[in-house]
Amino acid sequence: MDKVFLEEIIYRYKHPLHRGKNSGQKIASENVSCGDKITIYLEIFDDKIVDAKFDGSLCSIANYGAELLLDKIIGQKITELSQINSADLLGEIGASLLQNPVRLKCFELAQIALNELKSASQKRI
Amino acid sequence: MNRSDFPIFDYQPDLVYLDSANTTLKPxxxxxxxxxxxxxxxxxxxxxxxxxxxxxxxxxxxxxxxxxxxxxxxxxxxxxxxxxxxxxxxxxxxxxxxxxxxxxxxxxxxxxxxxxxxxxxxxxxxxxxxxxxxxxxxxxxxxxxxxxxxxxxxxxxxxxxxxxxxxxxxxxxxxxxxxxxxxxxxxxxxxxxxxxxxxxxxxxxxxxxxxxxxxxxxxxxxxxxxxxxxxxxxxxxxxxxxxxxxxxxxxxxxxxxxxxxxxxxxxxxxISMNKISEHDIELTKYMTKQLEKNGLMQFLIGAPTTGIFSLNHPKIHPHDFAMLLNQQKIAVRAGRSCSDILMQKLGLDRGVVRASFGIYTTKTDVDKFIAGYKNAIERLAD
The missing domain is CATH 3.40.640.10 (Type I PLP-dependent aspartate aminotransferase-like (Major domain))
Structure with missing residues (x-):
């Protein structure tokens, strides 16, 4: 793993922007192979995510995945969420993680939780 | 001991391989x-x-x-x-x-x-x-x-x-x-x-x-x-x-x-199994001593008498330890290590960091692991 990328992961782990709770809708997921758990809290108004937080028991990469995901989705319409993918979230700096299927699973834990919301919203449509 | 018999070290001389309980390197x-x-x-x-x-x-x-x-x-x-x-x-x-x-x-x-x-x-x-x-x-x-x-x-x-x-x-x-x-x-x-x-x-x-x-x-x-x-x-x-x-x-x-x-x-x-066993016991004692000396015994699971050590830090994820150790070319196992029932009993859903020895393991490898483990705590703990 590239040193700059590693430092970025550790920085967001120690200085998270979105860790916490709010009173919004809760979605959760678990990585059964390693025991990591995440809960995402979404305040949705008029089909738009106006605030999002997460907490749980997470490794630094799962934490990083949640941080980047929430960076992206806050302010987005629920209908726009389907366009999110790991390659876009990771960008050039984190592209090496795409070649590491075990740790990519950690990174995608928050996205898996979000998928629940996506499928629920698709059912509504 | 016998490190030169393992060609992988010709290609990766800095490798600290501490995952022999998972699989051993090949001579x-x-x-x-x-x-x-x-x-x-x-x-x-x-x-x-x-x-x-x-x-x-x-x-x-x-x-x-x-x-x-x-x-x-x-x-x-x-x-x-x-x-x-x-x-x-x-x-x-x-x-x-x-x-x-x-x-x-x-x-x-x-x-x-x-x-x-x-x-x-x-x-x-x-x-x-x-x-x-x-x-x-x-x-x-x-x-x-x-x-x-x-x-x-x-x-x-x-x-x-x-x-x-x-x-x-x-x-x-x-x-x-x-x-x-x-x-x-x-x-x-x-x-x-x-x-x-x-x-x-x-x-x-x-x-x-x-x-x-x-x-x-x-x-x-x-x-x-x-x-x-x-x-x-x-x-x-x-x-x-x-x-x-x-x-x-x-x-x-x-x-x-x-x-x-x-x-x-x-x-x-x-080599003789007696010598292999002596080497394993010597390293096990050395690792135990180093864990004691560095204030890490509190994280040790059980009381190893053979070269398999599992550590649990209450705040730091085993995968994060493994990630930082890997940066220093130290290979360890992280997670539940195929022992889910024991992990459930110990309340360790995320598992442990496991360092395990082979006949090529040296005291320097143990020292590097201890230093790497301490460094990870310094970097990741609150």
Missing amino acids: RAVIDAVRNYYENYSANIGRATYDLAERATLEFNSVRQKVADFVGADLREVIFTHSATYGINQVAFGLRDFLRVGDVILLTEYEHNSNIIAWQKVAAETGARVVFLDEKPDLENVKIFAFSHVSNITGEVFDYDEITAKVHENGGLVLADITQSIGRTKTNLKNYDFAVFSSHKIYGPSGVGVLFAHREVQEKINPLIFGSQTFKKISRENVILADNFSRFEAGTPNIEGVIGLGAAIDFLNK
């Missing part, structure tokens, strides 16, 4: 033996009569004797399988007819998942019950006792001589998983009915395991699969299976893997 002698088979006599065994095939058959058969001698077993008790897991499954499902409703299959909470799941499945089929040792069961109804000789998590040695004797008294059978002990200490099969191990954990190729089945109980287990080389007589109407190990070895075996296993055993014998 040149094993690599050469496998390559030699491919290059010089890669014929099938036990079938054809030309020179190449005869040589392959001889080399393959000689390994059965080497394996038997290595643990003080009889040649006829050695069954080649694909893995230790396959061996456990062969015994468990092979004993379906032996088990009755209400019989107890006794396991310990220290088992590898492979030594649990097969028994759970057989119990479900037969009406037997799986009970763990920490439930303190009455031993009267125990029909099977299956345990690991060395814990793949805590590095502790478990002999269970008294339980073995009691189970035998009541007509039960005992299986020892010697996967973690056989490459660390001189192993004796004692009076176990069955024992299993994997070649890749004693410096041999993967894809080969060994099941020892004591001659007196071998006929109690039925083969799981059938095929060529397993029968004495065959007709259009019927087949009579061989009455020795052949009936458990259907199909062309992993010939090069078995030959590689033979080379691994020669390699270990050349």
